Amino acid sequence: MKNFLSVHDAPSVGRLIERAAAIKADPFDHERTGHHKTLINLFFNPSLRTRLSTEKAGMTLGFQVITMDMAGGWKLEFEDGIVMNLDRAEHVREAAGVLSQYCDILAVRSFPELVDRDADYADRVINAFVKYATVPVVSLESAIRHPLQSLADCLTISEHRRSARPRVALTWAPHPRKLPQAVANSFAEWMVNWGEVDLVIANPEGFDLAPEFTAGAEVVHDQAAALRGAEFVYTKNWSSYTHYGATADLPGWIVDEDKMALTDNAYFMHCLPVRRNVIVSDGVLNSDRSLVLQQANNRTWAAAAVLEALAG
Amino acid sequence: MKNFLSVHDAPSVGRLIERAAAIKADPFDHERTGHHKTLINLFFNPSLRTRLSTEKAGMTLGFQVITMDMAGGWKLEFEDGIVMNLDRAEHVREAAGVLSQYCDILAVRSFPELVDRDADYADRVINAFVKYATVPVVSLESAIRHPLQSLADCLTISEHRRSARPRVALTWAPHPRKLPQAVANSFAEWMVNWGEVDLVIANPEGFDLAPEFTAGAEVVHDQAAALRGAEFVYTKNWSSYTHYGATADLPGWIVDEDKMALTDNAYFMHCLPVRRNVIVSDGVLNSDRSLVLQQANNRTWAAAAVLEALAG
Amino acid sequence: MKNFLSVHDAPSVGRLIERAAAIKADPFDHERTGHHKTLINLFFNPSLRTRLSTEKAGMTLGFQVITMDMAGGWKLEFEDGIVMNLDRAEHVREAAGVLSQYCDILAVRSFPELVDRDADYADRVINAFVKYATVPVVSLESAIRHPLQSLADCLTISEHRRSARPRVALTWAPHPRKLPQAVANSFAEWMVNWGEVDLVIANPEGFDLAPEFTAGAEVVHDQAAALRGAEFVYTKNWSSYTHYGATADLPGWIVDEDKMALTDNAYFMHCLPVRRNVIVSDGVLNSDRSLVLQQANNRTWAAAAVLEALAG
Numbered sequence: 001m002k003n004f005l006s007v008h009d010a011p012s013v014g015r016l017i018e019r020a021a022a023i024k025a026d027p028f029d030h031e032r033t034g035h036h037k038t039l040i041n042l043f044f045n046p047s048l049r050t051r052l053s054t055e056k057a058g059m060t061l062g063f064q065v066i067t068m069d070m071a072g073g074w075k076l077e078f079e080d081g082i083v084m085n086l087d088r089a090e091h092v093r094e095a096a097g098v099l100s101q102y103c104d105i106l107a108v109r110s111f112p113e114l115v116d117r118d119a120d121y122a123d124r125v126i127n128a129f130v131k132y133a134t135v136p137v138v139s140l141e142s143a144i145r146h147p148l149q150s151l152a153d154c155l156t157i158s159e160h161r162r163s164a165r166p167r168v169a170l171t172w173a174p175h176p177r178k179l180p181q182a183v184a185n186s187f188a189e190w191m192v193n194w195g196e197v198d199l200v201i202a203n204p205e206g207f208d209l210a211p212e213f214t215a216g217a218e219v220v221h222d223q224a225a226a227l228r229g230a231e232f233v234y235t236k237n238w239s240s241y242t243h244y245g246a247t248a249d250l251p252g253w254i255v256d257e258d259k260m261a262l263t264d265n266a267y268f269m270h271c272l273p274v275r276r277n278v279i280v281s282d283g284v285l286n287s288d289r290s291l292v293l294q295q296a297n298n299r300t301w302a303a304a305a306v307l308e309a310l311a312g
Numbered sequence: 313m314k315n316f317l318s319v320h321d322a323p324s325v326g327r328l329i330e331r332a333a334a335i336k337a338d339p340f341d342h343e344r345t346g347h348h349k350t351l352i353n354l355f356f357n358p359s360l361r362t363r364l365s366t367e368k369a370g371m372t373l374g375f376q377v378i379t380m381d382m383a384g385g386w387k388l389e390f391e392d393g394i395v396m397n398l399d400r401a402e403h404v405r406e407a408a409g410v411l412s413q414y415c416d417i418l419a420v421r422s423f424p425e426l427v428d429r430d431a432d433y434a435d436r437v438i439n440a441f442v443k444y445a446t447v448p449v450v451s452l453e454s455a456i457r458h459p460l461q462s463l464a465d466c467l468t469i470s471e472h473r474r475s476a477r478p479r480v481a482l483t484w485a486p487h488p489r490k491l492p493q494a495v496a497n498s499f500a501e502w503m504v505n506w507g508e509v510d511l512v513i514a515n516p517e518g519f520d521l522a523p524e525f526t527a528g529a530e531v532v533h534d535q536a537a538a539l540r541g542a543e544f545v546y547t548k549n550w551s552s553y554t555h556y557g558a559t560a561d562l563p564g565w566i567v568d569e570d571k572m573a574l575t576d577n578a579y580f581m582h583c584l585p586v587r588r589n590v591i592v593s594d595g596v597l598n599s600d601r602s603l604v605l606q607q608a609n610n611r612t613w614a615a616a617a618v619l620e621a622l623a624g
Numbered sequence: 625m626k627n628f629l630s631v632h633d634a635p636s637v638g639r640l641i642e643r644a645a646a647i648k649a650d651p652f653d654h655e656r657t658g659h660h661k662t663l664i665n666l667f668f669n670p671s672l673r674t675r676l677s678t679e680k681a682g683m684t685l686g687f688q689v690i691t692m693d694m695a696g697g698w699k700l701e702f703e704d705g706i707v708m709n710l711d712r713a714e715h716v717r718e719a720a721g722v723l724s725q726y727c728d729i730l731a732v733r734s735f736p737e738l739v740d741r742d743a744d745y746a747d748r749v750i751n752a753f754v755k756y757a758t759v760p761v762v763s764l765e766s767a768i769r770h771p772l773q774s775l776a777d778c779l780t781i782s783e784h785r786r787s788a789r790p791r792v793a794l795t796w797a798p799h800p801r802k803l804p805q806a807v808a809n810s811f812a813e814w815m816v817n818w819g820e821v822d823l824v825i826a827n828p829e830g831f832d833l834a835p836e837f838t839a840g841a842e843v844v845h846d847q848a849a850a851l852r853g854a855e856f857v858y859t860k861n862w863s864s865y866t867h868y869g870a871t872a873d874l875p876g877w878i879v880d881e882d883k884m885a886l887t888d889n890a891y892f893m894h895c896l897p898v899r900r901n902v903i904v905s906d907g908v909l910n911s912d913r914s915l916v917l918q919q920a921n922n923r924t925w926a927a928a929a930v931l932e933a934l935a936g
Contacts, residue, residue, distance in 0.1 A: 028348050036652050038680060046385035048407070052378060052414045056350060059376040064683040066676060069384060072693060073670035074897065083901040085800045090897030094916065095672070098896065101921040102676045176397045272410065273386065273402030277395040292406065297413040340660050358697040360719070364690060364726045368662060371688040381696060488709045584722065585698065585714030589707040604718065609725040 001309040003130055004138045006145050006189065013154060013194040020155045020298070020305035027060050033308050034063030040103040041067040041140065044125060045111040049272060050140045050148065053299035054107060060300070061307055066103070078128050092125075096132035105136050105310050112143035112180050114245040120144060121210070136310040146182045148306065149271050150190035152298035156291055157197065157232055159298075160267055165198060166231035167264070171223055172203035173255055173279040175237030178247045183271050184238045185213040192216035202226030203238075204248055210241050223253060227262040234269040235280055256281035260289065267291045313621040315442055316450045318457050318501065325466060325506040332467045332610070332617035339372050345620050346375030352415040353379040353452065356437060357423040361584060362452045362460065365611035366419060372612070373619055378415070390440050404437075408444035417448050417622050424455035424492050429556040432456060433522070448622040458494045460618065461583050462502035464610035468603055469509065469544055471610075472579055477508060478543035479576070483535055484515035485567055485591040487549035490559045495583050496550045497525040504528035514538030515550075516560055522553050535565060539574040546581040547592055568593035572601065579603045625933040627754055628762045630769050630813065637778060637818040644779045644922070644929035651684050657932050658687030664727040665691040665764065668749060669735040673896060674764045674772065677923035678731060684924070685931055690727070702752050716749075720756035729760050729934050736767035736804050738869040744768060745834070760934040770806045772930065773895050774814035776922035780915055781821065781856055783922075784891055789822060790855035791888070795847055796827035797879055797903040799861035802871045807895050808862045809837040816840035826850030827862075828872055834865050847877060851886040858893040859904055880905035884913065891915045 003009055010016050023030055039058040041051065051067060058065040070076075076095055077088035084091065099106055108129050112120035126142040139147055157168065170187055184201075188209060191199040199217040201209065208219055220226050227233060235255045240246040254277075260266060268280065268290045276282055284290065315321055322328050335342055351370040353363065363379060370377040382388075386401035396403065411418055420441050424432035438454040451459055469480065482499055496513075500521060503511040511529040513521065520531055532538050539545060547567045552558040566589075572578060580592065580602045588594055596602065625633055634640050647654055663682040665675065675691060682689040694700075700719055701712035708715065723730055732753050736744035750766040763771055781792065794811055808825075812833060815823040823841040825833065832843055844850050851857060859879045864870040878901075884890060892904065892914045900906055908914065 038683070040676065048380070048385055048402070049410055052352065052380065052411070055378050056376070056414045059350070059378075064680070066679050066683075068672070068676065071384065072695065073672060077900075081901075081906060084899035085902050089899065090672070091900050094896055094898065094920075097917045098673055098920040099676070101917065102680045102924065272406055274406065275396035275401065276389070276403050277393075278397050282393060293409045293413065296406075296410040300414065360692070360697055360714070361722055364664065364692065364723070367690050368688070368726045371662070371690075383696065584718055586718065587708035587713065588701070588715050589705075590709050594705060605721045605725065608718075608722040612726065 003136050004147060004306045004310060005126060005130065005142065006147055006186070007150070007193045013190065016151060016305050016309065017155050017158050019308060020151065020301040023304045023308065024301040030308065031062040033061040033311055034058060037104040037311055038064040038066065038102065039105045039107065039307065040099055041065070041107045042070060042099070043068070043109045044070045045109055047109055047140065049296050049299055050109060054140060054303045057300050057303035057307055061304055063307065078124050092128040093132045096129045097134070100134040103135060105138060105307060106133050107138035107140050109140035110142055114178055114180065114239060117241070117244040138306060138310065141182055143180065144182055145186045147186050147190070148299060148302050149183055150186040151302035151306070152295055153187060153234070153269065154190055154194055155298045155302060156269065156295045159294070160291060162231060165196060167229050168197045168199050168232045168234060169226040169230035170199060170201045170234045170236070171226060171253070171255065172207055173235045173237050173253050174249070174251050175275060175279060178239040178245050179237050181209055181238040181241055184209055184236050187234060188213045188217055200226045204250055204253065206243055206246070207238065207240050207248070208242060209238070223259070224262055227259055230263040230266045232269055233260065233263060233266045236271065237279060254279065254281065255284055257283045260284055269295060272296055315448050316459060316618045316622060317438060317442065317454065318459055319462065319505045325502065328463060328617050328621065329466050329470050331620060332463065332613040335616045335620065336613040342616070342620065343374040345373040345623055346370060349416040349623055350376040350378065350414065351417045351419065351619065352411055353377070353419045354382060354411070355380070355421045355452070356382045357421055359421055359452065361608050361611055362421060366452060366615045368612050369615035369619055373616055375619065390436050404440040405444045408441045409446070412446040415447060417450060417619060418445050419450035419452045421452035422454055426490055426492065426551060426557040429553070450618060450622065453494055455492065456494055457498045459498050459502070460611060460614050461495055462498040463614035463618065464607055465499060465546070465581065466502055466506055467610045467614060468581065468607045471606070472603060474543060477510060479541050480509045480511050480544045480546060481538040481542035482511065482513045482546045482548065483538060483565070483567065484519055485547045485549050485565050486561070486563050487587060487591060490551040490557050491549050493521055493550040493553055496521055496548050499546060500525045500529055512538045516562055516565065518554055518558070519550065519552050519560070520554060521550070535571070536574055539571055542575045542578045544581055545572065545575060545578045548583065549591060566591065566593065567596055569595045572596055581607055584608055627760050628771060628930045628934060629750060629754065629766065630771055630810070631774065631817045637814065640775060640929050640933065641778050641782050643932060644775065644925040647928045647932065648925040654932065655686040657935055658682060658685040661728040661935055662688040662690065662726065663729045663731065663931065664723055665689070665731045666694060666723070667692070667733045667764070668694045669733055671733055671764065673920050673923055674733060678764060678927045680924045681927035681931055685928055687931065702748050716752040717756045720753045721758070724758040727759060729762060729931060730757050731762035731764050733764035734766055738802055738804065738863060741865070741868040762930060762934065765806055767804065768806055769810045771810050771814070772923060772926050773807055774810040775926035775930065776919055777811060777858070777893065778814055778818055779922045779926060780893065780919045784915060786855060789820060791853050792821045792823050792856045792858060793850040793854035794823065794825045794858045794860065795850060795877070795879065796831055797859045797861050797877050798873070798875050799899060799903060802863040802869050803861050805833055805862040805865055808833055808860050811858060812837045812841055824850045828874055828877065830866055830870070831862065831864050831872070832866060833862070847883070848886055851883055854887045854890045856893055857884065857887060857890045860895065861903060878903065878905065879908055881907045884908055893919060896920055
């Protein structure tokens with residue numbers, strides 16, 4: 001594996017899940033993996049789970065781990081050929097080249113602006129680091145994908161499925177702010193490429209995800225139809241891809257006990273942070289069918305499997 | 313020891329002081345204590361000594377240490393049962409549950425608002441982490457207590473006392489801003505529970521600390537009376553508990569050479585940061601009777617003793 | 625070596641370069657250097673390269689490394705004898721004394737204000753830490769010097785020189801903001817004290833550096849004259865020392881392909897961050913004559929050599 005930006009970088013989703021499970025089963029049996037290697041985590045946006053789980057994974061594998069919050073420093077320029085006489089003090093070409101000399105793996109988080117779809121979907125920040133870095137680049141969530149979350153979700157589903165090929169429902173849910181499509185995009189493409197689940201996606205009209213991520217999944221606009229027979233209910237808000245960045249005030253899409261009753265005694269999943277009684281009711285989130293903490297725990301082992309693959 | 317929130321968590325103050333002294337005497341003889349364990353330090357408020365001494369203690373004992381500044385990220389919700397459609401993106405229930413999976417010990421700093429006494433004295437932030445975390449929680453200063461400071465102060469007094477049962481005077485001193493009662497509350501309850509000193513507390517009328525912390529100490533409103541015969545003078549400003557958050561412009565309460573002359577050649581103590589020539593005169597702080605640097609040094613060994621007890 | 629603030633602290637520039645080269649050649653052969661030692665990096669101003677390279681160097685040598693961003697906390701007081709009743713919560717005397725107890729080496733970054741020349745050139749922040757710290761102090765760039773950058777530059781030149789005594793041209797270049805003289809001051813004094821190059825400095829009239837840094841170098845106001853025959857072109861903007869903090873809009877001072885054609889097939893050097901097509905053209909920076917990434921890489925080994933010398 002050269003970089004870890006999307007499911008397309010993983011030679012085999014199944015094999016990566018197996019490695020995550022193996023490290024989870026015996027975390028400190030892999031301390032030589034990162035020996036004499038350095039991991040740098042670069043954050044252009046805030047993070048709690050991603051930061052802590054990746055730091056934990058790196059340390060557990062024996063890496064020297066350095067985390068850098070870019071919000072406290074100067075802005076980077078991402079355009080080529082321009083006269084840099086405004087507020088951006090350093091070009092990503094230098095930044096990525098320099099950072100590559102201080103580490104063996106470079107992990108980067110960036111968010112979309114949710115204003116200009118073409119700009120966001122060009123995934124400029126992470127792609128510029130890939131272009132100019134000379135070490136493997138890991139996405140800690142980019143403008144349009146969150147692959148470490150998705151790998152952790154695959155591991156969680158693999159640990160809890162009852163059937164060989166469970167029905168997984170990804171459902172849109174309400175949220176007071178406009179959010180990226182990254183988690184949903186990634187979840188869809190990982191489920192489809194993993195090939196061991198049947199994915200149905202339910203969202204309001206106007207909230208269909210970009211087809212490049214959902215090809216191979218069923219997309220419906222009837223939440224109840226999607227939930228029926230589901231073994232896993234993955235819930236997430238996203239702003240509109242078609243009317244880019246638009247939101248909708250649809251409180252009826254909350255996932256509560258009544259909705260869960262439609263399923264095949266499904267597990268509830270969410271990437272966190274989650275807004276209680278907006279996205280999901282307290283009753284569902286507090287129930288023993290909720291896997292949100294297990295998902296968060298698996299972030300560590302997903303990151304560890306990726307670091308192992310890139311350090312190899 | 314299950315958590316470390318107050319003196320009431322310590323089975324024996326004396327024993328904890330002994331362990332701190334033992335680790336101080338031979339710091340690197342305890343590198344296995346934290347082996348394959350992770351300490352996460354979570355800061356909702358700024359810190360210099362607490363952060364650095366706890367990081368140092370953790371590393372010295374062999375922990376993987378991760379420090380997270382929450383000010384750069386999203387706000388947590390602490391109320392149960394509410395509809396989270398405003399500015400708080402994550403409930404402490406999820407945050408504490410998630411963090412517990414990334415570490416073996418979770419240390420948290422939070423400050424009071426100094427507006428609503430009942431709210432502050434419910435010590436909501438630290439107690440919510442205790443409620444929802446599944447690992448031991450350490451207070452790095454809460455709204456109403458600063459137990460690591462107090463344990464370091466106990467160690468410092470034990471190292472410098474001349475008499476078996478020294479007289480210790482805790483005196484209020486002036487400050488331009490309104491400050492928490494946390495350090496004074498904690499100092500009082502640790503001194504009383506330690507049981508090896510006689511504590512007298514001097515403060516202006518209207519600045520008596522909450523009785524739950526001072527029971528067993530003498531409280532007077534005459535600073536000179538408190539200082540007479542004292543072997544240790546612990547100085548600290550706090551805002552009013554009774555007229556909650558009120559301050560007083562009483563420059564006469566400064567601790568200077570004249571005040572120290574009333575004592576039994578006492579040592580001067582303060583938790584730092586200290587405002588020179590407001591709280592204490594340059595002459596006292598620069599003298600060889602000042603223990604403020606020793607107190608700060610002992611923060612490391614107090615933290616180490618607590619981490620050891622919780623990791624055991 | 626007691627501290628590392630300027631070239632004057634280095635017993636021998638040549639020997640320090642040799643140690644940096646030796647550690648670079650075999651980084652992990654020196655893991656005992658920092659064993660059971662702690663390095664604290666304190667930042668009063670933002671940093672990318674300096675922070676990451678110093679952290680990397682410290683970890684590679686086996687130090688426990690703690691980095692603290694002072695911007696998130698309270699302000700320090702640097703004046704002696706004043707009544708601290710305003711916005712500065714802690715005196716550097718306590719801060720430096722306390723920090724000295726948490727580490728074996730204390731590294732500090734601070735910037736000038738570029739308003740009051742006497743104040744800046746007193747280099748108050750770093751000198752206060754030197755005065756009150758009880759451990760060696762390393763400058764991570766002070767108001768007037770950047771010695772770790774200069775040592776890395778010496779190593780880079782030593783690796784790439786063709787002649788025993790190359791001609792090195794330091795040239796001023798345009799920039800939209802007013803910048804410190806620190807990098808240029810340091811570069812000049814290191815080149816002169818190293819004694820193995822001929823240094824010529826080219827800058828516009830009114831931009832001569834302080835003579836204490838440039839004694840021993842040739843100073844000219846004709847960029848082309850300086851570049852002719854140069855084997856290395858070190859480019860940097862600085863604001864005026866004589867008309868303190870003044871800038872000049874002189875786009876003709878950019879270093880581009882035409883300028884480089886005047887040299888003896890020179891290497892291009894810059895400390896980064898660099899503004900493309902303002903300081904230097906894309907063509908020069910992207911060419912194989914650019915050493916900017918090598919300089920940044922050598923920051924790690926310069927820091928390592930200094931940490932080794934101070935830990936000894």
